[in-house]
Amino acid sequence: MSPSTSARADLIRPFTVSVPASEIDDLKQRLARTRWPDPETVSDWSQGVRTKEARALIDSWEREYDWRRFERELNRFPQFLTTIDGVDIHVIHVRSKNPHSMPLLLSHGWPGSNADFLELIGPLTDPVAFGGDAEDSFDVVIPSLPGFGFSQKPTETGWDVARIAAAWAELMERLGYERWAAQGGDWGAMVTTALATLAPAGVLGIHLNTPYAVPARIPESLSPSERRAVESIALYTGTLGGSNHVQATKPETVGFALADSAAGQAAWIYEKFHSKTDNHGRAEDALSTDVMLDAISLYWFTNSAASAGRIYWENSTASLSGPKPSVPVAVTVFPRDIPRLPRQWIEDTYSDLIHYREATAGGHFAALEQPEVLTSEIRTGLRSLHSQRCRPHSSAVHMVECQVEDRAGPGCPTVGP
Numbered sequence: 001m002s003p004s005t006s007a008r009a010d011l012i013r014p015f016t017v018s019v020p021a022s023e024i025d026d027l028k029q030r031l032a033r034t035r036w037p038d039p040e041t042v043s044d045w046s047q048g049v050r051t052k053e054a055r056a057l058i059d060s061w062e063r064e065y066d067w068r069r070f071e072r073e074l075n076r077f078p079q080f081l082t083t084i085d086g087v088d089i090h091v092i093h094v095r096s097k098n099p100h101s102m103p104l105l106l107s108h109g110w111p112g113s114n115a116d117f118l119e120l121i122g123p124l125t126d127p128v129a130f131g132g133d134a135e136d137s138f139d140v141v142i143p144s145l146p147g148f149g150f151s152q153k154p155t156e157t158g159w160d161v162a163r164i165a166a167a168w169a170e171l172m173e174r175l176g177y178e179r180w181a182a183q184g185g186d187w188g189a190m191v192t193t194a195l196a197t198l199a200p201a202g203v204l205g206i207h208l209n210t211p212y213a214v215p216a217r218i219p220e221s222l223s224p225s226e227r228r229a230v231e232s233i234a235l236y237t238g239t240l241g242g243s244n245h246v247q248a249t250k251p252e253t254v255g256f257a258l259a260d261s262a263a264g265q266a267a268w269i270y271e272k273f274h275s276k277t278d279n280h281g282r283a284e285d286a287l288s289t290d291v292m293l294d295a296i297s298l299y300w301f302t303n304s305a306a307s308a309g310r311i312y313w314e315n316s317t318a319s320l321s322g323p324k325p326s327v328p329v330a331v332t333v334f335p336r337d338i339p340r341l342p343r344q345w346i347e348d349t350y351s352d353l354i355h356y357r358e359a360t361a362g363g364h365f366a367a368l369e370q371p372e373v374l375t376s377e378i379r380t381g382l383r384s385l386h387s388q389r390c391r392p393h394s395s396a397v398h399m400v401e402c403q404v405e406d407r408a409g410p411g412c413p414t415v416g417p
Contacts, residue, residue, distance in 0.1 A: 011174060015079040015090060017071050017150065019301050024067055027262055027300060031062035034263040045274060048242075049267045053282070057270055057289065058263050065293045067301075073118060081150075082174060084167045087159075088152035090114065091143040093175060096125040098137035102204075102386050103177040104378070105168060105195075106142045109186020109210070110247075110308055111269045112365070113149035113298050114142040119371035124378065135386060136379040141180075143171060145187065147307030149298055154307070160314045161187070165194035169202055178202065181382050185209040185366055187311055190318065196325030204385045205328035205354065207378050209366045212322030213341050213349035225342035232339040233320065240275050240338060243268065247309035248316045255306020258299075265305060266296045276364035278336035286369050322349070330355035330381025334370065336363035355381035 039051040074092075081088045092114050095101070104124065108116045117140070123130040124138045144151040146159050146167070168191065172180055181204045184192035189210035196206045218230060247254055258265045270283065270292060277286035284292075299305060320339065329350040333340060335358065347353055357377060362370035 012080050012082045015081045015150070017074045017079070019067060019071065023301060027297075028062055030262045031058055034058060036263075045271075046239075049271045049274070053274075054263070054267050054270065057292070058266055060289050061262075061266060061293050061296070065290065065297070067297055070115075070290075070294045070297065074115060077118075077121060079150075082171065084170050084174075085163070086156075087146045087154055087167075089143050089146065089167065089171060090150035091141060091171065092117075092121070093139075093141050094121050094125050095139045096137040098134050100135075100386075101125070101137035101139050102382070103172065103175075103180035104138040104140050104382070105172060105180060105182040105192075106140060107168070107182065107184035107188030107191045108142075108145065108148070108367070109184070109188045110148075110311060111272055111295060111299065112186070112188075112368075113295070114144045115149065115294065115298060116365070116367045117142050120367060120375050120378075123372070123375045127379070130375075132379065136383065138181075138378075139177075141172065141175060141177075143168065145191070145308075145311065147310060148304055149302055153304065154310075157314065159311075161190045161194045161318065162198060164191050165198050168195055169199045172202065179204050179388065181205050181207070181385055183207040183209075183378055183382075186364065187315075190315070190322065193322045193325060196327045196329070197323040200325070200327050203327050204388050205330065205382060206325065207330040207332070207355075207381045209332050209334060209374060209377070210337065210364070211331050211333070211341055211346050211349070212320050213346045214320040214339075215345060215348065216321050223342070223344070226344070229339060229341050229345065236339045243272060244312055248312035251309035251313045252306050254309045258305035259303055262300055265300050266293075268305070269296050269299065273365070276336075276338055277369055278334070278361055278363040286363060287365070291368055324349055324351065326352070328352045328354040328385065330377075331357075332366070332374070332377040332381065333358045334362035334364070334366050335359065336361075337366075338364060354384055357381075 040047045077092050077094055080091050080093060106117050108114055121140055123132065124140050127136045128134050145164060147153045179202060182192045182195050183206065189208045189212060192206050192208060193212060196203050219226065222230060258268055273287055273292055274283040277283055279285035329352060331346050331353065343356060346356065359370065359373050362373060366374045
């Protein structure tokens with residue numbers, strides 16, 4: 001049922017981010033009218049976001065933050081919409097100047113979007129300009145999950161990770177790629193693992209910064225690293241799992257609470273950044289205020305609290321014991337990730353583990369916290385797959401993508417009359 005080359009090209013429409021000024025004004029007015037809750041009765045974050053820190057963040061959002069700056073950053077790159085399985089998928093697609101580059105599909109998690117990878121695009125597509133080798137060049141394809149960011153919100157149930165993986169396989173075929181690699185963290189790692197399980201013919205290999213490699217049965221006798229893992233799983237599913245649990249059981253209630261409260265949306269995401277980054281007591285130790293407000297603003301302007309939260313509801317029966325891919329797997333473990341799994345479990349789960357490394361810094365949000373390290377790890381982890389790469393078979397799709405005024409990506413040919 002693959003469409004013809006020209007039909008595939010016709011299915012891809014250029015897209016530009018442009019939030020109306022009236023929506024920005026409305027946001028500022030809502031922030032100015034925030035009704036604050038009573039302060040917490042503890043001296044730490046055990047009751048959730050601390051009022052002092054939340055006030056500072058929201059004051060910065062109202063008085064200092066510049067959404068148009070973020071829009072310009074997004075619009076530097078070629079963006080497209082394409083309808084797959086009844087849902088419009090927003091995708092950033094940048095081709096390398098290197099004709100021998102390898103296609104790479106990058107998948108994000110929650111609370112993220114494809115904008116999480118903006119800092120990786122240049123180094124991955126043009127490694128020479130960033131001190132790397134041309135042999136490590138990638139074409140990058142970065143979709144936003146259905147219901148996230150500028151992707152459309154599904155209007156029916158059934159969008160679990162397997163269905164998203166099938167949509168991603170269709171996306172890569174539609175863009176003209178026959179064989180490619182994939183990378184992901186958080187929910188993006190779940191989707192990437194599903195891709196490697198469901199479509200091994202198209203996937204050369206994968207890189208994960210969130211391995212789902214928990215044994216089906218935890219050993220009775222635990223090594224120190226295994227005990228640490230069990231403790232981190234308990235923390236992840238317990239104290240730090242509040243937002244996950246609510247979104248897995250009542251995502252629409254979350255939507256009602258956050259769709260009308262900008263301050264609520266900010267606190268919901270800010271708490272997650274605080275609890276899962278490599279910081280010294282403040283999320284701002286790991287992520288800049290602008291980076292956090294970029295993510296928060298994207299959720300606000302797209303009104304996607306409910307639709308993004310539903311990924312937990314759709315996959316409520318999923319476990320940390322993911323499927324075992326039959327393709328090569330590269331893994332990078334970041335020290336402050338939660339849960340953090342031991343090497344033994346990872347080696348037992350991924351029979352074809354081609355790369356393993358424990359980074360020296362970073363937490364759960366590797367693309368935002370440690371973009372240079374993650375870039376290097378993707379290059380190193382997937383380097384052995386480059387000999388199997390396959391360039392696009394569709395020049396028509398390439399030409400359509402390059403006919404986007406002032407936003408042609410690296411490697412796009414000059415479009416003449």
